Amino acid sequence: MEDTYLSEGVTEDVIAGLSRFGSLAVLGMTSSNTYREHAADRLRLAEEMGVEYVIQGSVSRSGETVRLWVQLVAVRSALTLWAERYERIIDDLFAVQDEIAETVVSALAGHLESDARASATRKRTENMEAYDFLLRGIHLARALDPYSASAALAAFEKALALDPEYALALAWSALMKLRLWAWEPDAHDSEEMLAPARKALAIDPSESWCHLVFGQIMMYLGQLAEAEQHHQRAYELNPFDAHVMALRAPLSVYLGKPAEGERWASRAMQLNPLHPDWYVTNLGLALYCLGEYEQATKVYLKVAEPQVGVLAGLAASYAQLGNAAGARATKERLLALAPGFSTERLLGTRPFLHAHDRSHLRDGLERAGLPS
Numbered sequence: 001m002e003d004t005y006l007s008e009g010v011t012e013d014v015i016a017g018l019s020r021f022g023s024l025a026v027l028g029m030t031s032s033n034t035y036r037e038h039a040a041d042r043l044r045l046a047e048e049m050g051v052e053y054v055i056q057g058s059v060s061r062s063g064e065t066v067r068l069w070v071q072l073v074a075v076r077s078a079l080t081l082w083a084e085r086y087e088r089i090i091d092d093l094f095a096v097q098d099e100i101a102e103t104v105v106s107a108l109a110g111h112l113e114s115d116a117r118a119s120a121t122r123k124r125t126e127n128m129e130a131y132d133f134l135l136r137g138i139h140l141a142r143a144l145d146p147y148s149a150s151a152a153l154a155a156f157e158k159a160l161a162l163d164p165e166y167a168l169a170l171a172w173s174a175l176m177k178l179r180l181w182a183w184e185p186d187a188h189d190s191e192e193m194l195a196p197a198r199k200a201l202a203i204d205p206s207e208s209w210c211h212l213v214f215g216q217i218m219m220y221l222g223q224l225a226e227a228e229q230h231h232q233r234a235y236e237l238n239p240f241d242a243h244v245m246a247l248r249a250p251l252s253v254y255l256g257k258p259a260e261g262e263r264w265a266s267r268a269m270q271l272n273p274l275h276p277d278w279y280v281t282n283l284g285l286a287l288y289c290l291g292e293y294e295q296a297t298k299v300y301l302k303v304a305e306p307q308v309g310v311l312a313g314l315a316a317s318y319a320q321l322g323n324a325a326g327a328r329a330t331k332e333r334l335l336a337l338a339p340g341f342s343t344e345r346l347l348g349t350r351p352f353l354h355a356h357d358r359s360h361l362r363d364g365l366e367r368a369g370l371p372s
Contacts (some may be wrong), residue, residue: 014055020208020238021109050078064089106242106271127166133159134169141176142276144307149179170200171213180216182349183308193217208237212244219251222351227251241270242279249282253289256354261286277303277310284313288358288364293320308338312346316364327368334370343372 036277047167071083097109137155153176174197216232246268265283287296300314318326
């Protein structure tokens with residue numbers, strides 16, 4: 001009986017957690033119970049209910065050990081997209097339940113987001129085509145290069161043309177404009193990104209992503225106190241969203257708390273096994289600011305297609321390690337990618353609260369021989 005209670009508790013927590021993601025639509029506990037009671041026809045029932053994915057799992061307890069098995073299945077193909085087993089010691093049953101739910105929800109959300117074919121029976125927009133463009137844009141936004149940001153922005157704008165009040169599309173649009181601004185601050189007006197972010201927040205202040213994006217923009221505009229308020233609100237609204245954690249990392253670094261930033265980034269990467277490369281870049285910045293140059297180097301080298309910020313951090317880390325060859329080779333890669341690179345221009349987009357943190361990064365970049 002206790003296993004049943006635990007299973008139902010975890011199921012309720014997972015449903016509640018997934019429901020916090022505005023880009024996902026999740027059937028409730030009643031539908032889940034119907035599905036569970038007809039085990040032989042689960043996939044047929046799921047298809048009849050109009051869902052694209054099914055989460056299956058089991059919970060058992062042996063003495064002080066709880067074991068959980070969970071898998072994500074695509075309904076149409078019946079393929080298992082992801083499966084994992086968890087084992088925890090029960091010191092506190094409810095704490096274990098919370099930990100399992102957080103881990104499962106974050107992992108599932110990452111896998112669901114990576115598959116832009118997702119659809120469901122209820123949406124935040126009534127326009128299915130707008131929802132499809134949103135998912136296409138989110139998929140494109142995983143990459144770090146300006147081309148991908150522009151392509152993602154175009155997808156979000158198509159969604160907004162169909163539904164101008166689509167808060168999530170507005171927030172994602174603002175985030176892509178922020179990325180483009182970060183690459184070329186002189187070519188973009190900050191109001192371009194602020195306007196859609198403000199509108200998204202006004203339309204849906206209960207959506208964590210709207211607070212998160214507005215907080216990111218405030219951070220890069222140097223309004224760190226306001227940024228922290230919105231980041232904290234985003235986390236309160238959806239503590240299962242690994243993106244929220246990963247983007248909290250640079251804010252902590254800029255506030256002068258790199259150890260906290262390292263914890264946020266590491267936790268996000270642990271919870272979302274399919275994390276995009278920008279998680280890694282945020283971890284690299286935190287490690288550099290902690291003076292963990294060797295670890296920062298290893299982290300930056302994991303980025304498959306490094307852009308200017310990654311290469312700058314890598315060059316600075318090599319230089320601080322005294323690895324002249326590594327710093328020189330990275331500098332050459334960076335200047336080939338961005339011939340007009342300027343240390344001061346890069347630092348101008350890094351809103352450090354404390355002058356010594358800015359000086360620390362400048363020192364590494366200068367040691368690497370990058371132009372001032």
